[in-house]
Amino acid sequence: MEQEKYAHLEKELSPKTPILKNVIKAFLVGGLICLIGQFIALFYITYFDFTERTASNPTVATMIFISMLLTGFGLYKKISQFGGAGASVPITGFGNAVVSSAIEHKSEGYVLGVGGNMFKLAGSVILFGVFSAFIVALIKTILVKFGVVSW
Amino acid sequence: MKKLIYLLLVSLLLTGCNEKGTHIENTTTHDTVPLEKTLDSNEHVKLAVALLHEEDLIVGIRVNTFSRFQKKKIAKKINKELKKEYPDLEVTVSADSKVLLETDKLIKKGDSKNYQKKIDDIKSIAKEQT
Numbered sequence: 001m002e003q004e005k006y007a008h009l010e011k012e013l014s015p016k017t018p019i020l021k022n023v024i025k026a027f028l029v030g031g032l033i034c035l036i037g038q039f040i041a042l043f044y045i046t047y048f049d050f051t052e053r054t055a056s057n058p059t060v061a062t063m064i065f066i067s068m069l070l071t072g073f074g075l076y077k078k079i080s081q082f083g084g085a086g087a088s089v090p091i092t093g094f095g096n097a098v099v100s101s102a103i104e105h106k107s108e109g110y111v112l113g114v115g116g117n118m119f120k121l122a123g124s125v126i127l128f129g130v131f132s133a134f135i136v137a138l139i140k141t142i143l144v145k146f147g148v149v150s151w
Numbered sequence: 152m153k154k155l156i157y158l159l160l161v162s163l164l165l166t167g168c169n170e171k172g173t174h175i176e177n178t179t180t181h182d183t184v185p186l187e188k189t190l191d192s193n194e195h196v197k198l199a200v201a202l203l204h205e206e207d208l209i210v211g212i213r214v215n216t217f218s219r220f221q222k223k224k225i226a227k228k229i230n231k232e233l234k235k236e237y238p239d240l241e242v243t244v245s246a247d248s249k250v251l252l253e254t255d256k257l258i259k260k261g262d263s264k265n266y267q268k269k270i271d272d273i274k275s276i277a278k279e280q281t
Contacts (some may be wrong), residue, residue: 051249054279
Protein backbone atom coordinates (compact mmCIF):
# COMPACT_ATOMS: atom_id res chain seq x y z
CA MET A 1 0.00 0.00 0.00
CA GLU A 2 2.79 2.36 0.99
CA GLN A 3 4.52 1.95 -2.36
CA GLU A 4 1.39 2.67 -4.32
CA LYS A 5 0.75 5.76 -2.27
CA TYR A 6 4.24 7.02 -2.94
CA ALA A 7 3.93 6.46 -6.68
CA HIS A 8 0.67 8.37 -6.70
CA LEU A 9 2.17 11.20 -4.70
CA GLU A 10 5.18 11.41 -6.95
CA LYS A 11 3.03 11.55 -10.04
CA GLU A 12 1.02 14.39 -8.58
CA LEU A 13 3.96 16.47 -7.41
CA SER A 14 6.47 16.11 -10.23
CA PRO A 15 6.14 18.60 -13.10
CA LYS A 16 4.53 17.28 -16.27
CA THR A 17 6.91 16.37 -19.08
CA PRO A 18 6.33 18.64 -22.07
CA ILE A 19 6.40 15.78 -24.57
CA LEU A 20 5.33 17.72 -27.64
CA LYS A 21 7.85 20.48 -26.96
CA ASN A 22 10.63 17.95 -26.48
CA VAL A 23 9.70 16.12 -29.66
CA ILE A 24 9.75 19.33 -31.70
CA LYS A 25 13.10 20.34 -30.20
CA ALA A 26 14.57 16.91 -30.94
CA PHE A 27 13.22 17.04 -34.50
CA LEU A 28 14.76 20.44 -35.15
CA VAL A 29 18.15 19.67 -33.60
CA GLY A 30 18.41 16.26 -35.26
CA GLY A 31 17.34 17.72 -38.57
CA LEU A 32 19.90 20.49 -38.27
CA ILE A 33 22.70 18.00 -37.60
CA CYS A 34 21.64 15.97 -40.64
CA LEU A 35 21.47 19.14 -42.75
CA ILE A 36 25.06 19.97 -41.80
CA GLY A 37 26.02 16.38 -42.67
CA GLN A 38 24.31 16.74 -46.04
CA PHE A 39 26.28 19.89 -46.78
CA ILE A 40 29.53 18.13 -45.89
CA ALA A 41 28.60 15.23 -48.18
CA LEU A 42 27.86 17.70 -50.97
CA PHE A 43 31.23 19.34 -50.35
CA TYR A 44 33.01 16.00 -50.73
CA ILE A 45 31.04 15.18 -53.89
CA THR A 46 31.74 18.55 -55.49
CA TYR A 47 35.41 19.05 -54.68
CA PHE A 48 36.75 15.49 -54.39
CA ASP A 49 36.38 12.27 -56.36
CA PHE A 50 33.52 10.90 -54.25
CA THR A 51 30.14 9.81 -55.54
CA GLU A 52 26.89 9.90 -53.58
CA ARG A 53 27.61 6.30 -52.72
CA THR A 54 31.17 6.70 -51.46
CA ALA A 55 30.84 10.16 -49.85
CA SER A 56 29.18 8.73 -46.73
CA ASN A 57 32.43 7.45 -45.18
CA PRO A 58 34.37 10.76 -45.11
CA THR A 59 31.16 12.57 -44.10
CA VAL A 60 30.70 10.37 -41.04
CA ALA A 61 34.36 10.82 -40.12
CA THR A 62 34.05 14.60 -40.40
CA MET A 63 30.86 14.69 -38.33
CA ILE A 64 32.51 12.63 -35.58
CA PHE A 65 35.52 14.92 -35.67
CA ILE A 66 33.30 17.99 -35.28
CA SER A 67 31.36 16.44 -32.38
CA MET A 68 34.68 15.47 -30.77
CA LEU A 69 35.81 19.09 -30.83
CA LEU A 70 32.44 20.30 -29.52
CA THR A 71 32.56 17.75 -26.69
CA GLY A 72 36.06 18.84 -25.74
CA PHE A 73 35.03 22.48 -25.59
CA GLY A 74 31.92 21.61 -23.57
CA LEU A 75 29.46 22.80 -26.23
CA TYR A 76 27.90 19.46 -27.12
CA LYS A 77 26.55 19.22 -23.59
CA LYS A 78 24.46 22.31 -24.20
CA ILE A 79 23.20 21.01 -27.54
CA SER A 80 22.24 17.70 -25.89
CA GLN A 81 20.40 19.46 -23.07
CA PHE A 82 18.35 21.38 -25.61
CA GLY A 83 17.86 18.75 -28.27
CA GLY A 84 17.64 15.54 -26.23
CA ALA A 85 17.37 12.51 -28.48
CA GLY A 86 17.83 14.72 -31.55
CA ALA A 87 21.42 15.26 -30.51
CA SER A 88 22.18 11.73 -29.30
CA VAL A 89 20.70 9.57 -32.08
CA PRO A 90 22.86 10.82 -35.01
CA ILE A 91 26.48 9.68 -35.28
CA THR A 92 27.59 12.85 -33.46
CA GLY A 93 25.95 11.51 -30.27
CA PHE A 94 28.01 8.36 -30.58
CA GLY A 95 31.21 10.43 -30.91
CA ASN A 96 30.14 12.46 -27.90
CA ALA A 97 29.60 9.31 -25.81
CA VAL A 98 33.08 7.97 -26.63
CA VAL A 99 34.99 11.22 -26.14
CA SER A 100 33.18 12.39 -23.01
CA SER A 101 33.83 9.14 -21.15
CA ALA A 102 37.46 9.25 -22.31
CA ILE A 103 37.80 12.76 -20.86
CA GLU A 104 35.98 11.81 -17.68
CA HIS A 105 38.23 8.87 -16.82
CA LYS A 106 41.52 10.45 -17.85
CA SER A 107 42.55 10.95 -14.22
CA GLU A 108 42.58 7.17 -13.68
CA GLY A 109 45.41 6.70 -16.17
CA TYR A 110 45.59 6.03 -19.86
CA VAL A 111 45.28 2.25 -19.90
CA LEU A 112 42.83 1.39 -17.14
CA GLY A 113 41.14 4.80 -17.13
CA VAL A 114 40.76 5.96 -20.72
CA GLY A 115 41.21 2.57 -22.40
CA GLY A 116 38.93 0.72 -20.03
CA ASN A 117 36.12 3.21 -19.86
CA MET A 118 36.09 4.77 -23.33
CA PHE A 119 33.56 2.27 -24.69
CA LYS A 120 31.47 1.99 -21.55
CA LEU A 121 28.40 3.40 -23.29
CA ALA A 122 29.50 3.14 -26.92
CA GLY A 123 30.49 -0.51 -26.51
CA SER A 124 26.90 -1.67 -26.40
CA VAL A 125 26.16 0.38 -29.52
CA ILE A 126 29.01 -1.32 -31.37
CA LEU A 127 28.11 -4.80 -30.08
CA PHE A 128 24.45 -4.65 -31.07
CA GLY A 129 25.28 -2.84 -34.31
CA VAL A 130 27.68 -5.56 -35.39
CA PHE A 131 25.35 -8.30 -34.21
CA SER A 132 22.28 -6.97 -36.02
CA ALA A 133 24.35 -6.36 -39.17
CA PHE A 134 25.45 -10.00 -38.97
CA ILE A 135 21.86 -11.20 -38.66
CA VAL A 136 20.66 -9.04 -41.56
CA ALA A 137 23.56 -10.20 -43.77
CA LEU A 138 22.81 -13.81 -42.86
CA ILE A 139 19.15 -13.46 -43.82
CA LYS A 140 20.02 -11.73 -47.07
CA THR A 141 22.64 -14.35 -47.97
CA ILE A 142 20.10 -17.13 -47.45
CA LEU A 143 17.47 -15.29 -49.51
CA VAL A 144 19.96 -14.73 -52.34
CA LYS A 145 21.01 -18.40 -52.24
CA PHE A 146 17.40 -19.45 -52.64
CA GLY A 147 16.91 -16.93 -55.43
CA VAL A 148 14.22 -14.86 -53.74
CA VAL A 149 16.08 -11.55 -54.14
CA SER A 150 19.27 -10.48 -55.89
CA TRP A 151 22.13 -8.43 -54.44
CA MET B 152 15.05 39.04 -36.91
CA LYS B 153 11.98 36.83 -36.95
CA LYS B 154 10.85 38.31 -40.25
CA LEU B 155 14.26 37.58 -41.73
CA ILE B 156 14.01 33.93 -40.71
CA TYR B 157 10.55 33.63 -42.26
CA LEU B 158 11.81 35.25 -45.45
CA LEU B 159 14.73 32.82 -45.63
CA LEU B 160 12.48 29.82 -45.01
CA VAL B 161 9.98 30.85 -47.68
CA SER B 162 12.67 31.55 -50.26
CA LEU B 163 14.29 28.19 -49.48
CA LEU B 164 10.97 26.44 -50.00
CA LEU B 165 10.23 28.25 -53.23
CA THR B 166 13.63 27.77 -54.88
CA GLY B 167 13.64 24.03 -54.20
CA CYS B 168 13.24 22.59 -57.65
CA ASN B 169 13.10 24.65 -60.78
CA GLU B 170 15.75 23.16 -63.06
CA LYS B 171 14.48 20.95 -65.79
CA GLY B 172 15.43 19.72 -69.21
CA THR B 173 17.85 17.68 -71.24
CA HIS B 174 21.28 18.78 -72.45
CA ILE B 175 23.06 16.72 -75.10
CA GLU B 176 26.58 17.19 -76.43
CA ASN B 177 27.51 15.18 -79.50
CA THR B 178 30.94 14.85 -81.09
CA THR B 179 30.06 11.75 -83.11
CA THR B 180 27.95 11.16 -86.22
CA HIS B 181 25.26 9.31 -84.27
CA ASP B 182 21.70 10.54 -84.30
CA THR B 183 20.67 12.06 -80.94
CA VAL B 184 16.91 12.12 -81.56
CA PRO B 185 16.17 8.67 -80.03
CA LEU B 186 18.35 9.58 -77.05
CA GLU B 187 16.42 12.76 -76.41
CA LYS B 188 13.14 10.94 -76.89
CA THR B 189 14.07 8.23 -74.37
CA LEU B 190 15.12 10.76 -71.74
CA ASP B 191 12.18 13.10 -72.23
CA SER B 192 9.58 10.34 -72.30
CA ASN B 193 10.67 9.01 -68.89
CA GLU B 194 8.43 10.68 -66.33
CA HIS B 195 10.85 10.20 -63.44
CA VAL B 196 13.72 12.16 -64.97
CA LYS B 197 13.77 15.88 -64.29
CA LEU B 198 17.27 16.73 -65.48
CA ALA B 199 19.58 14.86 -67.82
CA VAL B 200 23.02 15.61 -69.25
CA ALA B 201 24.35 13.37 -72.03
CA LEU B 202 27.69 13.25 -73.80
CA LEU B 203 28.46 11.22 -76.92
CA HIS B 204 32.15 10.92 -77.69
CA GLU B 205 33.85 8.32 -79.92
CA GLU B 206 32.80 4.94 -78.46
CA ASP B 207 31.15 6.27 -75.33
CA LEU B 208 27.77 7.54 -74.30
CA ILE B 209 27.57 8.94 -70.79
CA VAL B 210 24.25 10.02 -69.32
CA GLY B 211 23.85 11.63 -65.90
CA ILE B 212 20.27 11.93 -64.70
CA ARG B 213 18.52 13.54 -61.77
CA VAL B 214 15.19 11.98 -60.82
CA ASN B 215 12.17 13.57 -59.18
CA THR B 216 12.35 13.83 -55.42
CA PHE B 217 9.77 11.14 -54.74
CA SER B 218 11.36 8.75 -57.26
CA ARG B 219 14.72 8.93 -55.52
CA PHE B 220 14.21 5.60 -53.76
CA GLN B 221 14.06 3.84 -57.14
CA LYS B 222 16.75 5.86 -58.85
CA LYS B 223 19.02 2.87 -59.44
CA LYS B 224 16.22 0.93 -61.09
CA ILE B 225 15.31 3.93 -63.25
CA ALA B 226 18.92 4.34 -64.38
CA LYS B 227 19.14 0.63 -65.17
CA LYS B 228 15.98 0.77 -67.24
CA ILE B 229 17.21 3.77 -69.25
CA ASN B 230 20.56 2.04 -69.72
CA LYS B 231 18.78 -0.96 -71.21
CA GLU B 232 16.69 1.19 -73.54
CA LEU B 233 19.70 3.16 -74.75
CA LYS B 234 21.73 0.01 -75.37
CA LYS B 235 19.02 -1.06 -77.78
CA GLU B 236 19.12 2.30 -79.56
CA TYR B 237 22.90 2.50 -79.72
CA PRO B 238 24.24 -1.04 -79.96
CA ASP B 239 27.74 0.02 -81.09
CA LEU B 240 28.31 2.48 -78.23
CA GLU B 241 29.40 1.81 -74.67
CA VAL B 242 26.49 3.18 -72.65
CA THR B 243 26.84 4.41 -69.06
CA VAL B 244 23.75 5.74 -67.31
CA SER B 245 23.94 6.86 -63.71
CA ALA B 246 21.55 8.56 -61.31
CA ASP B 247 24.45 9.60 -59.09
CA SER B 248 24.76 13.36 -58.87
CA LYS B 249 28.53 13.11 -59.22
CA VAL B 250 28.20 11.79 -62.77
CA LEU B 251 25.74 14.55 -63.64
CA LEU B 252 28.00 17.18 -62.12
CA GLU B 253 31.19 16.00 -63.83
CA THR B 254 29.55 15.49 -67.23
CA ASP B 255 28.02 18.95 -67.04
CA LYS B 256 31.37 20.44 -66.08
CA LEU B 257 33.05 18.63 -68.96
CA ILE B 258 30.53 19.91 -71.52
CA LYS B 259 30.65 23.48 -70.20
CA LYS B 260 34.45 23.47 -70.44
CA GLY B 261 34.20 22.40 -74.08
CA ASP B 262 37.73 21.01 -74.21
CA SER B 263 37.10 18.10 -76.59
CA LYS B 264 40.71 16.86 -76.55
CA ASN B 265 40.44 15.92 -72.90
CA TYR B 266 37.07 14.22 -73.28
CA GLN B 267 38.36 10.65 -73.47
CA LYS B 268 40.49 10.87 -70.34
CA LYS B 269 37.72 12.52 -68.33
CA ILE B 270 35.11 10.06 -69.55
CA ASP B 271 37.27 7.17 -68.37
CA ASP B 272 37.61 8.92 -65.01
CA ILE B 273 33.86 9.34 -64.63
CA LYS B 274 33.24 5.74 -65.59
CA SER B 275 35.71 4.42 -63.03
CA ILE B 276 34.26 6.63 -60.27
CA ALA B 277 30.72 5.53 -61.05
CA LYS B 278 31.71 1.89 -60.68
CA GLU B 279 33.32 2.33 -57.25
CA GLN B 280 31.76 0.59 -54.24
CA THR B 281 31.80 1.68 -50.63
